[in-house]
Amino acid sequence: MSDGVGEAILEAIDIHRSYGRGSSRFEALKGVSLRIDEGESVAIVGKSGSGKSTLMHLLALLDQPDDGALRIDGVDSSQLSARQLNRMRNQDFGFVFQQFFLTPNATVLDNVVLPLKIAGVSRRERKVRGMAVLTQLEMADKAKSKAVNLSGGQKQRVVIARALVNNPRVIFADEPTGNLDTGTGRLVEDILFSLNKEYGMTLVVVTHDSELAARCDRQLFIRDGRAVPATAISGAPA
């Protein structure tokens, strides 16, 4: 965080991304620019097929733009090697997905420490850090349970724990409450926003839920691969 608070941690400049070739070519992003500062919470809002997930994948360095530039801490992502990209995703980013992606027959603790395992952290330290983050999310008593035996809300908390275990600077949440009932979804939202407020973690949320979007500092509305004004999205807060 050498750039200090208020510096752009992620910056997309007129990025394009298309899939397929020839007649089946589909342009998912047609030139989107976005700047996310350290400690901000930003919602990327749009309907399914609008290109919001593609934008998140690009911001999270899971994909590369066809055109335009993507900067992380001011460094162009195209200048980074595959190894550097992997290390950045492993150490600076945390991921929360709608479908959880937990290994069903592994324990909660094993699921949570997966990023640490990938990073090559020792077994003992993995356990200490995994338990610390589970305690933080009030899931310590479930550490030895198998992931398959948890409720939806518990699973999403495990997923958040997994996203947090590496102490990331940015958390990417793709429809984090999409599979949860309203009450549980609210709890998960609270956890995410408290992390943002209390620890200054940057939060990038992809959602079509306008209420969740409204809780973020800023919203970017996407339609047909382009950023649009808030009023263009029906039901969006003014």
Added chain:
Amino acid sequence: MNAANILTAAIANSLRSKLRTVLTVVAIVIGAFTLTITSAIGTGVSNYIETQIGAFGAKDVLSVTKATDDTGQGDEGPAPYDPDDAIVGAGFAQFDAEALTEEDLAAIRAVEGIVDVSAVQQVNPRYAEYDGHGKFILGVNDSATLTTPDLSAGAPLDNSGGEPQILLVTSYVDALGFADEQAAIGKTIQIGVVDYLGEMHEVNATVAGIQNETILATGAALNQALLDELHTTQSVGRPQSASEGAILATARFDANATDEQVDDIQTALAGKGFAAATVADQIGIIQTVVDAIVALLNAFAVIALIAAGFGIINTLLMSVQERTREIGLMKAMGMGAGRIYALFSAEAVFIGFLGSVLGAGAAIAVGTAANGLLAGTFLADLEGLQVLRFEVAPVATIILIVMAIAFLAGTLPARRAARQNPIEALRYE
């Protein structure tokens, strides 16, 4: 993720779907078991033959016969009959060999490097008896001069003296009624031999020693004096017109001769129309046959392993398919393609390791039991033969070969896993 982590993760992954892994491992166990058994037979038999030659094969003796033309149905049809080529010795008829004449022996003796040559006289004693304890059929080792006896008691034969001597094999000690092997030494036994007219005669012989049975010596060994006496006795009443001659001669050469010198002698003899072979040559033929059979069996075992390799490919492809989202997640979380590849390769190698160790272990257990069983029953006569011989190097080589096959089998699924696009993998339902 370091190497140790990848290994433990791979092992844990392979145990996730236990039944599938077990079935794949079973296929490898079968291949590894077979390969271990066949290679152990190869090692055991070769080893036995080598020790036998090394210990008991005379190193300075050639067995010489007349080189035979194709006397049977060759490519050019049957050979014309030659009355001088009479085939003699009913017991040797199957060899289609011609008798060696005095001129032949002289010709052999004339070859440079040959020290001495003698025709092998064939004697057919009927029985041996000691002190009225009963008569037992006596088998004679005609080529005793080609071997060094594996003595368990007494002394070797004295071929220069006039006293008729015999070396009995161990099984005769009890039968003939001796208290033990030492008690037999120096005793005189009676050997029954039938003359040409069918009349039984008895010849006395002194027991010089007791020998263990080996593949090179499966009967009693007689010294020259006893051979002469038996031969004289069995020739009584033989009509002058009946031809008889030895078909085999033993030729001695300098015991210090080099391999090249022995080759030269053999070439010279071949030039004069004789076939000459050392004991090692003769055993070498057996060795070659054994090697060929073992190689064939090994090939079958390797085929089984290759089939098992396809089992690994299948298992891992299923595993990659099932774990598509997990792979996508790991890639999203910064696991490099190389490590994903290593993870699945390690799983394949682990399956191979498990299968080969279990297979080799089972082979060693079964083989050791079989050895005990065989040595106690129908191979009891071949003392010192361990049919299955398990040595560290070949067994370790088999385990490594199986792991290498497993690694190769794992490359296809591992590549597929490593190449997965994290976004598509995460979208995969």
